Amino acid sequence: LIDKPEGMTSFDVIRDLRKKLKTKEIGHAGTLDPMATGLLVVLVGRTTKLSNLMLNKIKTYEAEITFGFSTDTYDRMGKVVEKLDTFHLTQTQIESALAHIKAQTTQKPPIYSAIKVDGMKLYEYARKDIAVDIQDKDVTIHQLETTKPFQDNRFECIMTVSKGTYVRTIAHDLGIHLGVPAHLSKLRRTKSGEFEIENASRLDQDLKPVLTLVDYANTLEKVSVDDYMIPLIKNGIRLDERQTTIEVPFTAISKTGELLAIYQKDIKDYKPIIQLGV
The missing domain is CATH 2.30.130.10 (PUA domain)
Structure with missing residues (x-):
């Protein structure tokens, strides 16, 4: 279990571990975007065959959502596509909108994602400015609630979601529902299935198997x-x-x-x- 730092891709982590553990037979069970931090479940040796089983696990995240502008990637790393300097939101409005989002059973993935359509990844369509029909995906949001109230145009929340749920899309859709552009400004994965961040190690620490x-x-x-x-x-x-x-x-x-x-x-x-x- 690795606590991924901000700025690294999931593959950056795998590349570092291959050097450290002196084996190429390493994979992970669920990508984290470079902006995100937190739990990355790493599989070594024969356990790499368990990747698909691990991918199906529900995951828990701590997130910060900021209002005032939205981006093409739905997070703070993207290009600003809509901006609103003056707006008024209340905690009650946000709580109501979160309840609406939580009740949804489908979600449209962001165009900047690795989902394939006709053999090409969505982000490749975006970079080439090619229009593509993005199908909704079935998702389950088991938990979605605030942990730090709305202040300075942002709030913090915790969510537990099914495989394939995009937290970036939750932030984007929340903004649409409230009529105020929004984006995901921070993200930390704290749990994946039975694995928890408390048992994870940083890359600069000694590593030991959590589960054989x-x-x-x-x-x-x-x-x-x-x-x-x-x-x-x-x-x-x-x-x-x-x-x-x-x-x-x-x-x-x-x-x-x-x-x-x-x-x-x-x-x-x-x-x-x-x-x-x-």
């Missing part, structure tokens, strides 16, 4: 299989409703409790993510 692969496998639901399935699972067989109907990721185990493999629900069955004990 076996530890993680033991946190998942367990599905016990018959002995004849063991060699099949070790060879990468997919499982189906004959073994389980579980919806969440799970660890297949033998009758004696041996950890065999981690599985994830696919469309009609369960696909192996990573073999254990090999």
